[in-house]
Amino acid sequence: xxxxxxxxxxxxxxxxxxxxxxxxxxxxxxxxxxxxxxxxxxxxxxxxxxxxxxxxxxxxxxxxxxxxxxxxxxxxxxxxxxxxxxxxxxxxxxxxxxxxxxxxxxxxxxxxxxxxxxxxxxxxxxxxxx
Amino acid sequence: xxxxxxxxxxxxxxxxxxxxxxxxxxxxxxxxxxxxxxxxxxxxxxxxxxxxxxxxxxxxxxxxxxxxxxxxxxxxxxxxxxxxxxxxxxxxxxxx
Numbered sequence: 001x002x003x004x005x006x007x008x009x010x011x012x013x014x015x016x017x018x019x020x021x022x023x024x025x026x027x028x029x030x031x032x033x034x035x036x037x038x039x040x041x042x043x044x045x046x047x048x049x050x051x052x053x054x055x056x057x058x059x060x061x062x063x064x065x066x067x068x069x070x071x072x073x074x075x076x077x078x079x080x081x082x083x084x085x086x087x088x089x090x091x092x093x094x095x096x097x098x099x100x101x102x103x104x105x106x107x108x109x110x111x112x113x114x115x116x117x118x119x120x121x122x123x124x125x126x127x128x129x130x
Numbered sequence: 131x132x133x134x135x136x137x138x139x140x141x142x143x144x145x146x147x148x149x150x151x152x153x154x155x156x157x158x159x160x161x162x163x164x165x166x167x168x169x170x171x172x173x174x175x176x177x178x179x180x181x182x183x184x185x186x187x188x189x190x191x192x193x194x195x196x197x198x199x200x201x202x203x204x205x206x207x208x209x210x211x212x213x214x215x216x217x218x219x220x221x222x223x224x225x226x
Contacts, residue, residue, distance in 0.1 A: 001217065015137070015164075023209060026209035026210050027213045125221075128224070129226040
């Protein structure tokens with residue numbers, strides 16, 4: 001089946017991202033496809049390019065990127081939730097006349113309409129909240 | 131048929147009452163994260179109205195030192211069991 005996950009918890013603050021990542025690997029092990037992960041509310045901090053956790057702690061941002069590279073999972077970040085929290089890509093950075101950008105590679109800023117579309121086009125949508 | 135996910139302890143949040151009220155007769159409830167505290171006696175008694183349909187996630191029990199301390203009415207599943215529950219239910223609802 002085609003799965004989508006909705007992640008609303010910030011990394012290292014709540015268990016949501018850990019739970020979602022463990023669920024992701026379990027569903028892949030069962031032969032399903034994880035096509036989309038949508039990051040909303042404080043979940044957008046999962047897309048922080050500059051996140052630098054200690055080496056003996058899980059690197060959650062890289063774990064999401066691995067899903068993208070190995071499974072082709074789309075990592076969609078709500079643009080409205082992201083920008084107001086300082087999670088911003090190069091294009092938005094230029095548009096708002098900011099210095100630098102903070103969205104990690106493999107993540108993309110999208111509208112919340114993409115979440116509605118994911119709910120309609122995937123077989124399952126599972127929400128992980130703080 | 132729906133799967134309800136609860137990640138709050140019944141000792142710290144009343145949202146479990148909303149979840150129970152919303153549950154249909156063939157729905158399941160899976161306790162995850164801090165929700166697994168509700169799987170331990172006497173807190174499991176809050177879920178007496180859904181016999182046979184109460185699950186708890188093994189990993190979250192273990193990380194809280196609660197594995198093996200579950201009430202016997204609670205069905206313990208691992209992450210694969212969590213995925214299986216989402217396979218057999220059309221939708222999942224997260225309560226938090």
